[in-house]
Amino acid sequence: MSTPRHTIAQLCAAVTAALPVLLAAPAAVAAPQAPPPSTAIGGERLGLPGVQVDPSADAPALPTDLTGQSWIVSDATSGDVLASYNPHLGLPPASTLKILFADTVLPKFDRNAVHRVADEEIQNIGAGSSLVGIKENLDYRVEDLWRGVFLSSGNDAVHVLSHMNGGIQPTVNEMQARADALQARDTKVVSPDGYDMDGQLSSAYDLSLFARSGLRNPDFRMYCATKEAMFPGAVDRNTGQRGSFGIANTDRLLGKYPGLIGVKNGTTTNAGSTFVGAAERGGRTLLVTVMHPASYQRVYDETAELLDWGFAAAGKVRPVGRLVDEKQAGGEEPTGQAGGTAGAPAPPPHPASDRPAADAAGDDGFGPGGWTAVLVGVVVAAGAAVALRRRAVARAGRTWR
Incomplete structure (x- = not known):
């Protein structure tokens, strides 16, 4: 099965046109993130x-x-x-x-x-x-x-x-x-x-x-x-x-x-x-x-x-x-005590890790293997763009849902 080049181009253009919508979606459903953990012992x-x-x-x-x-x-x-x-x-x-x-x-x-x-x-x-x-x-x-x-x-x-x-x-x-x-x-x-x-x-x-x-x-x-x-x-x-x-x-x-x-x-x-x-x-x-x-x-x-x-x-x-209480036996901190290193900023929330995509090998003639490669490439590009949006949202204090 072969696929015309103009069809591939149209599909790519369609996905590219949809990316702004995908990127905007998280902001529409974002909810306020819970306050970060305390940055100092005691509060x-x-x-x-x-x-x-x-x-x-x-x-x-x-x-x-x-x-x-x-x-x-x-x-x-x-x-x-x-x-x-x-x-x-x-x-x-x-x-x-x-x-x-x-x-x-x-x-x-x-x-x-x-x-x-x-x-x-x-x-x-x-x-x-x-x-x-x-x-x-x-x-x-x-x-x-x-x-x-x-x-x-x-x-x-x-x-x-x-x-x-x-x-x-x-x-x-x-x-x-x-x-x-x-x-x-x-x-x-x-x-x-x-x-x-x-x-x-x-x-x-x-x-x-x-x-x-x-x-x-x-x-x-x-x-x-x-x-x-x-x-x-x-x-x-x-x-x-x-x-x-x-x-x-x-x-x-x-x-x-x-x-x-x-x-x-x-x-x-x-x-x-x-x-x-x-x-x-x-x-x-x-x-x-x-x-x-x-x-x-x-x-x-x-x-x-x-x-x-x-x-x-x-x-x-x-x-x-x-003033926090002494650690309990076994090294556990008492319930409700603030943790962390005094004066050190809390680490930012870790964004969801992206699964690595396998390299897609295609041919110049866009045969069956080339078709698959293009689709995978487009999906990966879209996924990477969405992931970047997730990180930006997280840095802005929102939660991805």
Whole structure:
């Protein structure tokens, strides 16, 4: 059977003329696509830049003099985020990373246990580190070491406890695993004490997750709320008696801000000032994290201002996100928790994959094989055009039906 060339041309022209109709069809039946998945842990708005708050008409205004590069106000009990500013911005955490260290290691040792410090346990501590004053070849109770961590932000105490826990690197690995379990995906742990290290980052959101988890431990809560304590000193060579000296919590709000539970402050050259504060008032516990404000003192002032605002705004603002819960056993995320990588855009929907068409071999005389080739070619061309339309529609936010 042979087919005249003019017939082939007419068929091709007819199909070509029909292509605009085929391409227009999806738009006519398109329906609005469901909102894309959240781009940040805790809710889509927490991944957006700038201030996020959803107040009612009678809600108080946020403070206007805030200089922190990142901050967040949340309810420690419900996890509701009342307001935020770039909460997933990755920044050096300084000693506030000790919150994660404590949440990871504190449950492992009896606070009344005694440990004799070996010389190597207090070596290789970063230059300029804050120290509580631990000496080698002396015994320390675990609770003394933790006071050294929380009150004096002692990197020497962190190193001793890390060695008790199997070493510096194993402790770093455990902290990273703990951060992952808490869904703190902005956090990269390099040192257990928060000392400035290349690549070490966290965020206001993640630090709030660590604090919320830590505060569930009564010992953690006790240590971070302790304002002053006595710390074991050296042995007097003349009397053989061991002395002690006083240490004070470096948290400048503790004992000054009404209802402050504490948590942790931190300052380094690279990180600037960072603070995580928790306060309780009227049966409500709020968490505020402020990172990298304009000056050292501002971190406390801005935390106090945000706590004041949070207590005044409670019940008058709608949550803009939430602090997610720890992953369930088996690595599953709790139902209803937002997933995804903080700050990363959600991947676009994948268009339906086109089935590959087999190559159609035809002859110059348009015999039976050539006829089949032309029809296949025309259909493939039409299908490719429709597929292109599908992609364009998907990019425009419509669903192909």
